[in-house]
Amino acid sequence: MKKYLVKRLLQIIPVLFIISFVVFVLVYMAGDPVALMLPEDASESDREAMRAALGLTDPFYIQYFRFVGDLIQGNFGTSFRYNQAALPLVLERLPATFELAAASMVVATLMAIPLGIYSARKQNSLVDLFITGGSVLGKAMPNFWLGILLILLFAVNIQFFPVSGRGTIVHMILPAITLGTGIAAEMTRLIRSNMLEILNQDYIRTARSKGVSSNILVYKHAFRNSLIPVVTIMGLQVSHLVSGALITESVFSWPGIGLLLVQAVNGRDMAVVQAAVFVIALLVIIVNLITDLIYRLLDPRINYS
Amino acid sequence: MTDNLLEVKNLHTHFFTENGVIPSVNGVTFSVKKGEVIGIVGESGCGKSVTSLSILQLINKPGKIVEGEIRFHDKDLTTFSEKDIRKIRGNKISMIFQEPLTSLNPVFTIGHQISEAIRLHQKVDKKEAKQRSITLLSKVGMANPERQYHAFPHLLSGGMRQRVMIAMALSCNPELLIADEPTTALDVTIQKQILKLMKNLSSESNTSIILITHDLGVIAEMVDRVVVMYGGEIVEENDVYSLFENPKHPYTKGLLNSTPKIHRLKEKLQSIKGNVPTPDQLPSGCNFQDRCPFAMKKCREISPDLVVSSDGSSVRCWLHQEKEVVNV
């Protein structure tokens, strides 16, 4: 178990190394940050001067080695835009991001579990069809569209929730629903199909032959088993929740990491992009490790060797 | 009123699939007396499991009991509500399934699964249930039952899991135990232990057992009476000695002849030609006609009835039709 953890953690290093290189190349290819920092009116010589001052005139490999050198010392460099160390800029976004991600996951789970189970139990009924259709709809609605619609309906028209911003728990509800719906849709379908499969397993028949009632059968015997793949999906969704939330963040002007990342990419703010990707990657890896552990917790068949 | 514990009368169980109706069980009739061990033999797919599942009303969705009665203590189980039948399951009638590897829920400890069965039908608290479970585990020959109580199924070998299944089935001292190929997946040495365990059971607590298998060896060692099934029907029924000595139905004969025996050397194995038909492709006339060495014109046209002779044996074959007596 301990060894397993150490092994998994050690594997992070090459992965992070590949990531940093890929990101560096990508951002380097993306073009000149200076062009974006100066106004349309600035002249070529102005831009040249700024480039030189920022060390952007050096060849690629020198820039890369400088970057790696700094990185080893835990320094991601300075944001061009904010003229501040990049890492704290990223870290200060984490609470907002976590908050939204967690809330969305809660919303998704609260929606998906009962719906998924119900439609599996009532397979091929009208309700099942309805839930399936609903989950398709939930998947087919782009986040921005749903978000704007929710704002219009529940914040502007019936003024039940605040329109935007981060603050109290009520601020979280609409963005969490926006972000959670897609995930819920996917989870619902997954739980449904898992449930259906598990309800056909031999051990369910065994439980029935003991005289177990159908509620216990579903919520105790089948559910725990059907949860196992769901946990994996939840782990995979974290990447999406952390970095892919930018559209929701932008619609609800939620100061999360996704928004920062997009702006940093658009501004070719290398240091921030690197720091953000690093933090996100690390998060994703850690969350996946945790889900792996939960997975193992849920499923005693897996051992830690 | 008979001394029969269970009477299955003219059971028809069909599966209504997208590809049409599959008549898996077609008019099966037999009965089990108190303390009796009866065996059901027949090749794969002939409807043994479906019959046993039908008894406990455990047939799943596309399947349905379309006709027949299952009388347990003279009450027809097919008329029971789901709630009532739950009181029978695991309590009066227990079942052991074919695959010990998949029949236990992988995420709960075996102790939990046994206790659950106990607590479902008996008003005992958790501690008491645990105590009884441990007793049961040691009764089925598990070494170190206290420790094994907390083991997850995957940590146990096939034989141990099957013993857990048996412990679970015995947890409420059932009057009838249905064992559906309890040893097929096991080694001969383990099989021996399990069979011995079941034998002791029936003799000690006078439990009736329906033992389903296609291993004639197991039948020969274990049971009092044998039901031979083929293509969803009973083709022969007799007490075990007469059946092995004097098989009447050509299928039973073929089965006996094609079983390799370690004690009889040299002689060439006879095989039944052809393949086992699936229930959706049964021919008109006798189900066995294509494989039967004695098939006559009549066999291809009219399917024979199960004829009971005076000694209590019965057979479904035109070769034996003329001899006797009563139609069931």
Add this chain to the structure above:
Amino acid sequence: GCSNEGETAGGSEDDSNTLVLAQAADIPSIDPQNSLSTTGDRVHRNMFSRLFMWDNELALQEDLVDTYKQIDEETWEFTLKEATFHNGEVVTAEDVKFSLERVMTDETLKEYPYFKQLKEVNVKDEQTVEIITDGPMPTILNLLAKSGSDILPKAYFEEVGIEGFQEKPIGSGPYQFEDWIRDDRVTLVPFEDYYGDKPKWDKVEVRAIPESSTRVGELLTGGVDVATDIPPNEWERVESESGVDLVNGETTRVSLLMVRTTEGYVTSDPKVREAIDLAIDQQAIVDSVLQGTGVPVRTRVPEGVFGTNPDLTNTRVYDVERAKELLAEAGHPDGIDITFTSSRGRYPLDSEVAQLIVSMLSEAGINAELKLLESSAFLDEYNSKSNEELIMIGLADGLLDASYSLVHYTEERAAGQTDYKNEEVEELFNAAGQNLDEEERKKQYQLIQEIVAEERPHIFLYQNAVNYGVSESITFTPRLDEAIRFDDLTKK
């Protein structure tokens, strides 16, 4: 709007005297000399003070400066008012020298390019500072009122460094910094010891709400008092709602097409450029897509900016038939093919306008292939000068002086972009740049504009308007420079 749970974020209707402003983008930086954007300026202007400022009528006024005099063509002397920074220290000549020298010399600052003409800043005494320019500089006072000339506290800045300063910036303006949550909001509180009029608001929040419908939503529900950049499609919603008003204002930003006059491009022929101009119905663009806001122009120097030429505003030269004739005269009776680059989402409705222009051009037989680029890709293309015949861009005037805009028609500046070259324009521009005679300088600039309108290295479209959604409880008058001084807004 009426009240809701969201009010915790601060709305106009609570009793506390809080002003909430919603902008389309966050401030780029809290460092006023490294910001260069309208959104940032709206915060900096209230936090920092400069030597001069534009008042509500856009007249140049002394701000930190008490008196000033021009000593010779290149030397100016300023004495300061008695003012203190938010940390209680007095604003001195040293601070002015420090601030201006910082922006004059640090190439990494975004404001740096505008301050290159300042040569020296000398401290005369505690309250007196001398500025020496590189040649005569008629626009020096405009520059000292421009963003970037904000005065920073030398001692504090040197003590805490740039990182520390950004964490807690200190100025001498009416409001002091409280908090900045990036991409969310900047919070300011009044500075009681401000040397000018006492600040009116107990608290000011400047929020960043990029999505326009969300911004409008906040406005309608009372979450914000003033929302900037309301796009035309939302006007109806804002106007029809009681409790909020739509306020329309002008800007110095002019949308225009830069045209390649370079040899080898069809547009090197003046007739073709004229044809393009005549084929575009600026008025129709303004009337349709822009829903009537915006003014068709033929110059980059709009009214209100020094040196504007009134003959070139609100004029119309649209004539498709003539455009076709011109093309035929230029030897293209079957029309021409050109490439047209435009941004998308950089300026309000830019992509819609561009698509409209393409269809207008096609009426005249000009087949324009549209290249719509997302903001940063667009700037890349623009700055690397890799665009082809036409590129649509919006240019503003940060100095409110024609010199700022007309530099584009000098040979040096136009090289590689329009490649425009005109000896007369060159001479006029250089003369005006050193000319301290206001009237004559204005004439020179007006003449340049006439020549440009004729020769069309730029084809002008319209002067941009900006629309604000304002809570009815607030009085608000938009300004040409798009700045907002919080104390100019009042609660009714």
Add this chain to the structure above:
Amino acid sequence: MTQQVQVKQSTIKAPLLEVKELSKHFVVSTNLFGKPKESVKAVNGVNLLLEKGETLGIVGESGCGKSTMGNTILRLIEPTEGSIFFEGQDVLNMTRAQLQEMRKEVQMIFQDPFSSLNPRMRVFDIIAEPLRTHKVAIGKELHRRVYELLDLVGLDQSQADRFPHQFSGGQRQRIGIARAIALNPKLIVCDEPVSALDVSIQAQILNLLLELKEKLQLTLIFIGHGIPAVKYISDRIAVMYMGEIVEMADKESLFSKTRHPYTQGLISAVPIPDPSLREDSEDVILEKDLPDQRNLPKGCSFYSRCPFATEKCKEEKPKLKANKEGHLVACHYPLHA
């Protein structure tokens, strides 16, 4: 009868297959640096000698390493230790080309007729695959060969363009057999070819194998845990326990003069399909379950279940030794000494 065939083929009496000290340990966990930490000793120092034309049966409980050994002989699994000689050639040191050649001569029939046929290939292609791989036949000749093989195993030519799932288990096993004999191999390893089949079909397949064996002069290794079936088909039988051979002898000798207690237990546990023999079958019940294959005891691996075990059995591993009749056993205290 089999001897005659053998003489005809080769005058020098070199064994067809020789297996020496063969071991296969599956690594089930490694330490941080990839070094094996725990392994399952599936096969443990097995020696075999197979004459041409004979059938060697291998029996033993499930999981005792029978399949692993079969797979290793074909080098489908690389052994951990030991050597294998096929017709005098070292199988483990063969080049790719030699191995390719060898695989023409040695074939395998798999246990599960349902998973050993690619569900997406037609029967024709399945049987033609070895012929195509070794470029034995193409075009018309290929067709002829495939139909001939179908005929040989009792399938109809018209069934050639069907998919495996359209066949019953017995028929599928016939397809597997056709594939195995396609290249006229010298040796076929049959890995429990009948244990997935019904009793009635099982007899068909066993008879078919016997018949083919005679017709094509095959040498067979017949793995199975159905002891009666193995007995029926084999000349010689090896009993495996925990990866080791514990007893090996002619089948008559093995059953009549059983020497290893495990073999005895195994034989007596086989249910006899005759109720009249119910009472007098002497019961040797092996009470305990199998030991953990990850850490085998250092002495006799059967020690924990053996009714006759002594201290010596616990400490010292018995070697496989023959008596004068050539009946091999690995036991300190063999029965029927």
Add this chain to the structure above:
Amino acid sequence: MQGNAEAKTVGGIRPTVRKVKASGGFKRWCRLLLQSKTGTVGFIIVLIVVLVAIFADLIVPHDPAENNLSGMLLPPFWMDGGSTSYLLGTDNLGRDIFSRIIVGTRVSLLVGIFSVVLAGIIGLLVGVAAGYYGKWVDTILMRIVDSFLAIPSILFILVVLAVFEPSIMTLIVVIGLTNWVSYARVVRSEVLSVKERDFVRASHSIGTKNTTIIKKHIVPNIISSFIVISALSVATTIILEASLSFLGLGIQPPDVSWGAMLTDGRNYLATNWWIATFPGIAITITVLGIIFLGDWLRDVLDPRNYFSKKGGA
């Protein structure tokens, strides 16, 4: 010879299988399709969408790029002020929404399908290589896959689209290049299990070359689940394109896609709802169709539908 005679008869017996030939072509598929209601619905939707995409130019009542400055923001025909010549109304440049939806089908489908094809091909190659060859090949490829998974795909898309101008081609390439990792993972795990099946071992025992085994045995057996995820990811991609449009990275005018229409119209939701709603409905229906079809495919391609209870195990 007794055995042989017997075997012959065995050959003559009807095989114990369904009456329907699995190999059987068109008719069988039709029958399987008609058996499932949702499958049929899905198929019809997808068929219509594909036909519309192919024949878009013949169907459109208006030039989708034609501005009508006098008829801007017309509502759908059934509302006040609507006109039957603009069935679903017009947008803020007076363009016919109905025509734009029809033409938009083409881009949405092209991007959806081809990016999935690209991602699928890369993912298949990588997944098969990693799963089949194992060892260091697997280690290296899987570390790369891990890295790609940890890099937020949106970043990748943002950067690539910042370098290359957004066009249908770049969109296809960039979405393809970001999505291949999930295929690689699925394919790898499938390969790992197929690899252990006896028929692969059987093929080895014959001496078949690795490449042949991959071609003949591995790929055909994983292809069905591959097709199913592909179908579903076409749906996801159509939605992704909409999100990219939101970031200004989607398809560029004068090309039209549903995502771009949805994005352009989102700010009009409160006032002129029809601009964004109709393309939204188009996306939903199409996605619904594809998902239904995908689900049906999964059921049909599941071997358990072919084999008897035993064969499936």
